[in-house]
Amino acid sequence: MKRKDFINTLKETNDYWDVLIIGGGATGLGCAVDSASRGYKTVLLDMHDFAKGTSSRSTKLVHGGVRYLQQGDVSLVIEALKERGLLIQNAPHLVSHQSFIVPSYKWWNGPFYGVGLKVYDALAGKLGIKKSKSLSKEEVLEKIPTLESEGLNGGTIYYDGQFDDSRLAINLAQTAVDHGATVINYMKVTGLIKNSPGYITGVKVQNMIDGSSMEISARVVINATGIFSDSILEMDDFKHQRMIQCAQGVHIVLDKEFLPGNAAIMVPHTDDGRVLFAVPWHGKALVGTTDTPINKPSLEPIALEEEVEFILKHAKKYLTKDPKRSDVKSVFAGLRPLVKPQDAKSTAEISRSHHLQVSGSGLVTIAGGKWTTYRKMAEDTINQAELVAGLENTSCKTENLRIHGWLKNIDSDNHLHVYGSDEVGLRKLLEENPEWNEPLHQNLPYLKGEVIWAVRNELAITIEDVLSRRTRALLLDAKASLEMAPEVGRLIASEFGYDEAWVQQEVKEYEALARNYILE
Numbered sequence: 001m002k003r004k005d006f007i008n009t010l011k012e013t014n015d016y017w018d019v020l021i022i023g024g025g026a027t028g029l030g031c032a033v034d035s036a037s038r039g040y041k042t043v044l045l046d047m048h049d050f051a052k053g054t055s056s057r058s059t060k061l062v063h064g065g066v067r068y069l070q071q072g073d074v075s076l077v078i079e080a081l082k083e084r085g086l087l088i089q090n091a092p093h094l095v096s097h098q099s100f101i102v103p104s105y106k107w108w109n110g111p112f113y114g115v116g117l118k119v120y121d122a123l124a125g126k127l128g129i130k131k132s133k134s135l136s137k138e139e140v141l142e143k144i145p146t147l148e149s150e151g152l153n154g155g156t157i158y159y160d161g162q163f164d165d166s167r168l169a170i171n172l173a174q175t176a177v178d179h180g181a182t183v184i185n186y187m188k189v190t191g192l193i194k195n196s197p198g199y200i201t202g203v204k205v206q207n208m209i210d211g212s213s214m215e216i217s218a219r220v221v222i223n224a225t226g227i228f229s230d231s232i233l234e235m236d237d238f239k240h241q242r243m244i245q246c247a248q249g250v251h252i253v254l255d256k257e258f259l260p261g262n263a264a265i266m267v268p269h270t271d272d273g274r275v276l277f278a279v280p281w282h283g284k285a286l287v288g289t290t291d292t293p294i295n296k297p298s299l300e301p302i303a304l305e306e307e308v309e310f311i312l313k314h315a316k317k318y319l320t321k322d323p324k325r326s327d328v329k330s331v332f333a334g335l336r337p338l339v340k341p342q343d344a345k346s347t348a349e350i351s352r353s354h355h356l357q358v359s360g361s362g363l364v365t366i367a368g369g370k371w372t373t374y375r376k377m378a379e380d381t382i383n384q385a386e387l388v389a390g391l392e393n394t395s396c397k398t399e400n401l402r403i404h405g406w407l408k409n410i411d412s413d414n415h416l417h418v419y420g421s422d423e424v425g426l427r428k429l430l431e432e433n434p435e436w437n438e439p440l441h442q443n444l445p446y447l448k449g450e451v452i453w454a455v456r457n458e459l460a461i462t463i464e465d466v467l468s469r470r471t472r473a474l475l476l477d478a479k480a481s482l483e484m485a486p487e488v489g490r491l492i493a494s495e496f497g498y499d500e501a502w503v504q505q506e507v508k509e510y511e512a513l514a515r516n517y518i519l520e
Contacts, residue, residue, distance in 0.1 A: 001459050006182045017043045019385055020203060020218035022189045022232060025055035026371050028224035029172035030378030036179035037401055038394040045205060047188035049465050051169035053299055054226050056469050057334025059289055060281050062087050062095050062161030062372050067275045069120055076353050078123050080372045084161050085127025091168060091403040093410050093420030097129050098162035100266045101140055103147060103155045113268060117158045132158035143263040146320050165371060166469035167418045170458050174404035185459055192235050200361045219389035222381060223365040226337040227297035236363045244367060245340035246297050250307040251288030253330040253476060254323050259285035265318060276314050284476050287315050294335055301333040302516050328519045330478040339368040356380055362388050415445040426453050440484045446471045451491040463488050463510040478517035485510045
């Protein structure tokens with residue numbers, strides 16, 4: 001996959017694309033896979049990198065949502081549990097089973113969540129994982145020895161899915177390309193092109209790498225820009241009333257010693273009514289999240305002081321070893337693109353169901369939803385886009401479509417397992433140069449050759465692309481990632497033929513970004 005080749009394809013295509021998708025997060029990439037696999041001539045554009053925004057900043061769970069069941073949103077839970085099962089089948093190299101323990105510290109907690117989780121199991125049907133069951137206090141502490149034992153009566157264990165979000169996004173981009181799509185990062189849509197009756201016939205774009213501009217014609221344009229959905233709708237109609245309410249979710253990352261073993265903790269009800277998770281992930285412990293209304297979308301949201309304190313306070317409540325600010329390896333924030341109904345009192349109450357609409361101009365907008373249901377969202381969107389574009393009706397192919405990298409029976413102790421079937425190619429690459437087998441940092445498992453692979457095969461352009469989304473260094477240990485940045489820059493520069501001045505500028509920009517992931 002080479003970006004310059006995709007740009008040449010854009011320049012050489014004089015006629016209409018069938019489907020043009022704006023936005024390279026989970027939803028947009030899902031739409032590209034669905035559209036291309038149906039045989040449509042498909043192009044996807046993102047103003048930054050794939051999954052730069054919300055889609056790389058999740059709690060890393062593929063789940064039905066126990067909380068949504070508690071809120072009575074049963075249809076969303078049923079849909080999400082089905083999609084969870086399909087995703088485990090279609091991307092087994094990235095999606096795995098994860099056990100969760102709901103600790104019981106009050107006499108009524110055990111039975112209440114025991115019954116609720118039995119319903120959760122039943123709704124999953126034949127795509128279920130394992131059945132939930134009650135545990136004694138001793139069994140709970142055996143699985144999570146660092147759980148606060150004072151007042152603990154026992155708990156309930158249940159099962160959901162866990163994944164690596166930005167790695168899945170990259171694999172979706174590759175899957176779309178495998179089916180003939182053109183996907184381009186750092187390509188910003190700056191305007192919509194309309195014919196005299198007012199129907200959209202294409203877009204104006206700017207290449208964010210070299211500053212050049214061009215126009216692209218398309219039979220239908222899909223707005224899958226998540227938190228930026230309103231900005232595209234405003235391009236279409238300057239009188240558009242904003243519909244997206246951003247809700248910020250913050251996570252902190254701790255060393256594994258805070259949560260040894262393989263089980264995660266799920267606290268069903270924190271002070272703000274949210275679920276709190278402590279989940280083992282890539283050899284660390286991920287703790288979150290919050291739900292803070294944010295008025296303005298941002299590509300780099302920053303954790304608020306009160307959000308960090310909220311998570312630390314609750315972590316101390318449930319863990320024997322109290323985490324301090326100095327224990328936090330990284331803190332990251334993401335903005336959920338919620339479609340707000342008028343009567344919602346808080347962002348936690350807004351449904352995570354998706355919202356699909358077609359404007360009078362033919363602009364198709366898909367908003368809301370969650371990672372777990374990305375495939376169903378894409379199916380619904382392409383079904384609608386078919387009608388708008390007047391394309392030949394073709395059935396969706398993605399329910400059983402294997403995602404690029406598909407590989408069963410992976411070795412999860414080997415960090416290269418996230419590449420799935422591409423690990424073979426990566427290992428061949430590592431044989432080309434002994435230096436590429438060297439680690440980038442002693443505190444993280446990543447190898448120099450992974451940078452070369454990311455540039456050659458995964459459309460990585462910048463240090464941030466590599467350290468935040470192709471590897472997860474920024475999220476796992478922000479300080480270590482800072483120390484890796486100059487070497488990553490050198491390796492990228494060697495591939496693109498850039499000079500030392502480029503490396504220094506890139507390192508400077510990355511340092512400015514990474515500082516927001518470090519708690520001083």
